[in-house]
Amino acid sequence: MSGPRFAVLADVHGNVWALEAVLADLRRCGADEVIDLGDVLYGPLDPAGTAELHRGAGIAAVRGNQDRVLREPLQEMNPTMRFVHEVLTPDHLAWVTGLPVRLEREDLLFCHGTPEHDDGYLLETVTAAGVHLKEESAVEALLGPVPAPVTCCGHSHVPRVVSVGARLVINPGSVGLPAYDHDDPWPHVMEAGSPHARYAQLTRTAAGWRVEQRMVPYPWQEAAAQARRNGRPDWAEWIATGRARRS
Numbered sequence: 001m002s003g004p005r006f007a008v009l010a011d012v013h014g015n016v017w018a019l020e021a022v023l024a025d026l027r028r029c030g031a032d033e034v035i036d037l038g039d040v041l042y043g044p045l046d047p048a049g050t051a052e053l054h055r056g057a058g059i060a061a062v063r064g065n066q067d068r069v070l071r072e073p074l075q076e077m078n079p080t081m082r083f084v085h086e087v088l089t090p091d092h093l094a095w096v097t098g099l100p101v102r103l104e105r106e107d108l109l110f111c112h113g114t115p116e117h118d119d120g121y122l123l124e125t126v127t128a129a130g131v132h133l134k135e136e137s138a139v140e141a142l143l144g145p146v147p148a149p150v151t152c153c154g155h156s157h158v159p160r161v162v163s164v165g166a167r168l169v170i171n172p173g174s175v176g177l178p179a180y181d182h183d184d185p186w187p188h189v190m191e192a193g194s195p196h197a198r199y200a201q202l203t204r205t206a207a208g209w210r211v212e213q214r215m216v217p218y219p220w221q222e223a224a225a226q227a228r229r230n231g232r233p234d235w236a237e238w239i240a241t242g243r244a245r246r247s
Helices: 016-029 047-056 065-071 079-087 090-097 136-143 220-229 233-241
Strands: 005-009 033-036 102-105 108-111 124-127 130-133 150-152 160-164 167-171 179-182 188-191 197-205 208-216
Touching: 005 016, 016 047, 016 197, 016 208, 016 220, 033 102, 047 079, 047 090, 065 079, 065 090, 130 188, 136 160, 136 167, 150 197, 167 208, 179 233, 220 233
Parallel strands: 005 033, 108 150, 150 167
Antiparallel strands: 005 197, 102 108, 124 130, 160 167, 179 188, 197 208
């Protein structure tokens, strides 16, 4: 007999088209609770529409690094962050910047990056040679004394299920942004490889937690077109292909 079922989302990034498709998939599959691992609204898409849909769906959420930085002074913002600020209401901003940094349910821990930092990769190491899966000992060090046998994290946008000793770490992938490039600590790309919206279903069974990674089609060309209209052809390519190219 199955126990509680959790749907785990991450990194929506204002992509209301992708979130709508995931919620429709959830209505078919069912879940006892939906939990979002953060980075909910930032992006050149539809942050206000995403905020309304997200809150109306009753999704529990933690705060990601790009939710946190929405508190920065306007003069320090890049054009996309400025756009997000311009379209969100004060109520939207208060909600997303006030989300908790971690949540716990059953024996599950939910965070954005690592349990202690919202802007670090829990499962990936970035070097001058590229992106690699972290050594088990390095993941254990980041998990530290966390007692939860299962930790759910986002931030890298890459879906993974990784065993770390007796513990399990799950990244559900990104709902709204399947690829991106970044310069810190070295220039690198993160890629899911296809444009689908991704999330995970976790169900307790007699043998332990069963993990199902789901990929959901949605009208990603509409989201890509919105990114282009808002001056981000790079986001448009990432959304439409699930790949990121560096020049």
